[in-house]
Amino acid sequence: MLKINGLKKSYGDFHLDVSMEVPSGLVVGLIGSNGAGKSTTIKSVLQLIRPDEGSILFCGQEHGPGGTLLTKNEKEMLGVVLSDSGFSAYLSASDVGRICESMYTKFDRAKYEALCRDLEIPARGQIRTFSTGMKAKLKVAAALCHDARFLIMDEPTAGLDVIVRDHVLDLLRAYMEEKEDRSILISSHISSDLESICDTLYMIRRGQIVFHEDTDILLSRYGILKCSEEQYNEIDRQYICRRKKEPFGYTCLMTEKQFYLENYPKLVIENSGIDDLILLMEKGEDVS
Amino acid sequence: MNIIINSSSMVPIYEQIVESVKKSIASGELRPGEALPSVRSLARDLRISALTVKKAYDQLESEGFTATVHGKGTYVLSINNELVREEQMKELESDMQVIVDKARRYDISMDELRELFRLVSED
Numbered sequence: 001m002l003k004i005n006g007l008k009k010s011y012g013d014f015h016l017d018v019s020m021e022v023p024s025g026l027v028v029g030l031i032g033s034n035g036a037g038k039s040t041t042i043k044s045v046l047q048l049i050r051p052d053e054g055s056i057l058f059c060g061q062e063h064g065p066g067g068t069l070l071t072k073n074e075k076e077m078l079g080v081v082l083s084d085s086g087f088s089a090y091l092s093a094s095d096v097g098r099i100c101e102s103m104y105t106k107f108d109r110a111k112y113e114a115l116c117r118d119l120e121i122p123a124r125g126q127i128r129t130f131s132t133g134m135k136a137k138l139k140v141a142a143a144l145c146h147d148a149r150f151l152i153m154d155e156p157t158a159g160l161d162v163i164v165r166d167h168v169l170d171l172l173r174a175y176m177e178e179k180e181d182r183s184i185l186i187s188s189h190i191s192s193d194l195e196s197i198c199d200t201l202y203m204i205r206r207g208q209i210v211f212h213e214d215t216d217i218l219l220s221r222y223g224i225l226k227c228s229e230e231q232y233n234e235i236d237r238q239y240i241c242r243r244k245k246e247p248f249g250y251t252c253l254m255t256e257k258q259f260y261l262e263n264y265p266k267l268v269i270e271n272s273g274i275d276d277l278i279l280l281m282e283k284g285e286d287v288s
Numbered sequence: 289m290n291i292i293i294n295s296s297s298m299v300p301i302y303e304q305i306v307e308s309v310k311k312s313i314a315s316g317e318l319r320p321g322e323a324l325p326s327v328r329s330l331a332r333d334l335r336i337s338a339l340t341v342k343k344a345y346d347q348l349e350s351e352g353f354t355a356t357v358h359g360k361g362t363y364v365l366s367i368n369n370e371l372v373r374e375e376q377m378k379e380l381e382s383d384m385q386v387i388v389d390k391a392r393r394y395d396i397s398m399d400e401l402r403e404l405f406r407l408v409s410e411d
Binding site: 025026027169170173174176177180196197198199200214215216219220221257261262265269271 | 295296298300301302326328329331332335336337338339340343386389390
């Protein structure tokens with residue numbers, strides 16, 4: 001669906017250099033702390049900013065610098081939610097429906113209105129009177145109703161409470177279930193959201209991709225090991241890739257928890273999640 | 289078929305699915321010819337990655353419990369219960385191997401281990 005190769009963009013001290021792929025039929029997550037380059041990557045794909053160099057292939061067409069502009073047809077294939085933009089505060093949800101209907105050839109107004117009711121978004125009343133949560137839900141609803149093949153969502157769940165986040169994620173799961181060739185590229189800093197929806201994850205740090213793994217592998221094979229310095233020195237460390245100094249010794253990220261479970265039954269071993277991964281990537285040191 | 293996933297378990301999620309499906313087949317809850325839920329729909333219900341479900345389905349297929357018809361879905365094959373039984377025995381054997389290995393590492397004699405096994409299996 002989307003293939004990014006050697007995408008570069010510099011802003012002063014910040015240098016983005018990203019290669020990643022969103023295959024058809026998969027949900028790809030982009031994690032990283034604020035300012036890591038998630039939005040810059042997404043905006044480059046959408047041609048909202050002009051990258052310095054690199055290749056961006058969307059459905060086989062080159063749209064990087066030197067490539068063509070996204071055609072109307074290609075834009076119709078995209079459903080987009082951006083974190084820092086939305087609809088005019090003076091419109092109502094029903095106005096947004098009418099505007100989308102005249103912009104997209106396949107916009108399903110009835111589906112949109114049903115979705116708004118389902119998400120408890122008032123049809124009337126200007127958006128400026130909406131809560132943060134309502135605005136966020138409206139953006140997702142508007143992106144889901146024109147039979148897009150590819151959703152690009154930059155922090156769609158930011159500012160939402162756990163109930164609404166769950167609801168939004170369920171909508172995305174339903175979207176993926178409807179047709180097999182759909183894909184989603186989603187960024188979030190709420191890691192539990194990404195764990196439960198993404199098939200594969202990219203972690204971006206200071207403009208670079210520092211980690212790429214299938215969620216399944218991260219959850220089933222990776223693990224966290226907590227041990228004293230003494231224990232750390234004794235064990236076979238071939239599957240330990242990062243460690244972080246702790247008052248008690250070390251917290252380690254390991255790539256084969258089964259190996260340590262079987263050979264060192266006395267050690268404290270936990271399942272790893274995205275949060276552990278981020279912490280060890282940011283604060284830990286590389287020992288692989 | 290109800291599958292309940294324990295996300296804090298050390299057993300990988302795909303293995304939990306494989307076990308669940310096998311149990312349902314063994315108990316007759318899933319009958320030969322019956323379709324398993326689609327990969328995406330099970331992923332949605334369990335809130336896990338579709339790749340995890342796919343891995344579980346691939347394993348069930350390679351072990352001969354199911355067959356996948358491309359573009360249609362995954363179906364339960366008719367298997368004799370002996371195969372299921374054999375499968376379960378094999379699994380117990382490998383679990384026991386882990387215990388025996390552990391006992392050797394801890395310097396616990398096989399007699400002590402048998403005694404322990406007797407104690408545990410009494411209730």
